[in-house]
Amino acid sequence: MAQPKYTTHHGMVDILPEEVRKWQFLENLIREEAEKFNFEEIRTPIMEQTELIVRGLGQMTDIVSKEIFTFSRGDDNYVLRPELTAPVVRAFVEHRLDQRGGSQKLYYIGPMFRAERPQKGRQRQFHQFGVEIMGSSDAVADVEVIAFMIHICNKLGITNTTLKLNSIGDPESREVYKQALKAHLKPDYDKLSDVSKKRYEKNPLRILDSKEEEDRPFIETAPVITNYLSEKSVSHYNKVKDYLGDLGISFTEDPYLVRGMDYYTETAFELISPDLGAQDALAGGGRYDLLVEEIGGLPTPAVGFAAGMERLFIACEELGIELGDGKKVDVYIVTLGDAARKWGLAQLSKFRDKGISATMDYMGRSMKAQMKDANRENARFAIIVGDNELNEGKFTFRDMKESKEEALSFEEIMEIIQM
RNA sequence: GAGCCCGUAGCUCAGUAGGUUAGAGCGCCAGGUUGUGGCCCUGGAGGCCGGGGGUUCAAGUCCCCUCGGGCUCCCCA
Numbered sequence: 001m002a003q004p005k006y007t008t009h010h011g012m013v014d015i016l017p018e019e020v021r022k023w024q025f026l027e028n029l030i031r032e033e034a035e036k037f038n039f040e041e042i043r044t045p046i047m048e049q050t051e052l053i054v055r056g057l058g059q060m061t062d063i064v065s066k067e068i069f070t071f072s073r074g075d076d077n078y079v080l081r082p083e084l085t086a087p088v089v090r091a092f093v094e095h096r097l098d099q100r101g102g103s104q105k106l107y108y109i110g111p112m113f114r115a116e117r118p119q120k121g122r123q124r125q126f127h128q129f130g131v132e133i134m135g136s137s138d139a140v141a142d143v144e145v146i147a148f149m150i151h152i153c154n155k156l157g158i159t160n161t162t163l164k165l166n167s168i169g170d171p172e173s174r175e176v177y178k179q180a181l182k183a184h185l186k187p188d189y190d191k192l193s194d195v196s197k198k199r200y201e202k203n204p205l206r207i208l209d210s211k212e213e214e215d216r217p218f219i220e221t222a223p224v225i226t227n228y229l230s231e232k233s234v235s236h237y238n239k240v241k242d243y244l245g246d247l248g249i250s251f252t253e254d255p256y257l258v259r260g261m262d263y264y265t266e267t268a269f270e271l272i273s274p275d276l277g278a279q280d281a282l283a284g285g286g287r288y289d290l291l292v293e294e295i296g297g298l299p300t301p302a303v304g305f306a307a308g309m310e311r312l313f314i315a316c317e318e319l320g321i322e323l324g325d326g327k328k329v330d331v332y333i334v335t336l337g338d339a340a341r342k343w344g345l346a347q348l349s350k351f352r353d354k355g356i357s358a359t360m361d362y363m364g365r366s367m368k369a370q371m372k373d374a375n376r377e378n379a380r381f382a383i384i385v386g387d388n389e390l391n392e393g394k395f396t397f398r399d400m401k402e403s404k405e406e407a408l409s410f411e412e413i414m415e416i417i418q419m
Numbered sequence: 420g421a422g423c424c425c426g427u428a429g430c431u432c433a434g435u436a437g438g439u440u441a442g443a444g445c446g447c448c449a450g451g452u453u454g455u456g457g458c459c460c461u462g463g464a465g466g467c468c469g470g471g472g473g474u475u476c477a478a479g480u481c482c483c484c485u486c487g488g489g490c491u492c493c494c495c496a
């Protein structure tokens with residue numbers, strides 16, 4: 001096919017009507033279930049101040065250093081939001097949501113932007129939903145967040161996932177661990193893979209995540225972060241595991257699980273699916289007890305997660321799960337001649353006023369073509385109108401599924417459809 | 420930023436060792452049924468074979484460049 005003159009930007013996709021049905025289904029599900037958990041929706045702008053994202057996620061993170069879309073206008077620096085935790089925290093601080101009392105339970109759905117090379121389960125504009133609980137340091141909050149994440153997957157029918165769990169403690173103990181890890185790797189530095197060498201100074205924790213075969217022996221013998229946690233961190237982590245057990249949520253402890261944003265503390269988790277290909281994380285999250293203060297608010301512990309909506313669709317697809325219904329309409333008015341056409345147009349609003357969906361042909365086509373169209377639109381009923389019907393006040397009312405029809409007055413037709 | 424694979428109708432794809440006006444199925448439009456869908460039959464529209472250059476008497480088919488897409492590494496949802 002000749003390439004069209006105008007196309008979407010690289011990594012950005014149109015969502016066409018058939019697909020939108022799935023999206024609406026998922027969005028509705030998320031909203032319904034979030035309400036059951038007593039989360040409230042929050043919506044923030046697509047663009048934020050660049051400084052917020054840089055400070056929030058960390059200057060050295062991959063997202064900030066190479067994946068954000070930024071531009072400026074006058075003195076203002078804009079960034080297309082790459083995630084929503086930092087913006088939600090910004091809103092929390094800006095509007096003093098802490099003053100509403102108690103802990104704040106928020107959820108969100110919307111597009112995010114990262115300038116990466118697209119591949120399966122990865123786009124430059126993609127969609128996430130997620131929740132944030134702000135103000136509680138209790139392990140109950142961690143577990144509710146995780147429970148909601150799993151709950152949505154279960155509702156969709158995605159049950160073959162693995163919950164990976166870890167605690168990365170507080171910054172102080174993490175720093176101690178980092179030094180211990182580097183000390184462990186130093187003698188064998190030359191044998192490490194190239195990527196791991198680069199990470200050695202920049203972000204040694206990520207070496208634990210390495211998929212390179214040559215790093216294996218050194219990772220296996222490496223010290224484990226769990227042994228470097230403070231008493232408080234250990235206690236918190238144990239409670240999380242305990243409560244998860246009470247809820248019957250199984251998990252796999254992964255002491256090598258390290259997440260990408262600097263703001264994470266204590267609990268870290270990921271939900272992995274075997275159906276996603278290389279990008280196997282359906283959702284991920286954790287605690288960020290220091291972020292609110294970092295952004296200028298009062299010290300406020302918080303925990304949250306984000307899930308990739310496109311990835312949920314991929315998982316559903318692989319599992320053969322169909323989301324949403326096909327298109328359909330209650331009534332299709334088939335008209336013959338100008339008078340019938342005029343009449344049909346006027347009746348449409350009468351149906352719609354009663355909550356009945358109705359449509360008709362806009363192209364002045366033959367009756368056969370209109371019937372074909374009614375079939376394609378999945379109409380439940382067709383009303384056929386010509387001069388005869390108009391004169392007699394009786395219309396041909398056809399049940400498309402049953403292939404039965406009879407002559408009825410408009411009032412009788414209304415009555416039947418409303419049943 | 421690096422690597423691998425792929426670009427023929429709206430969609431899924433055929434196109435023989437390079438050789439006359441480029442094909443199929445589905446979809447779309449119309450007719451077969453002078454006022455009736457889903458099945459069937461017939462016909463039609465729709466392709467500068469992603470674009471440019473080269474080799475050749477001849478290129479969808481071979482070579483180079485370029486654009487676009489997919490997947491992978493890195494990293495993340």
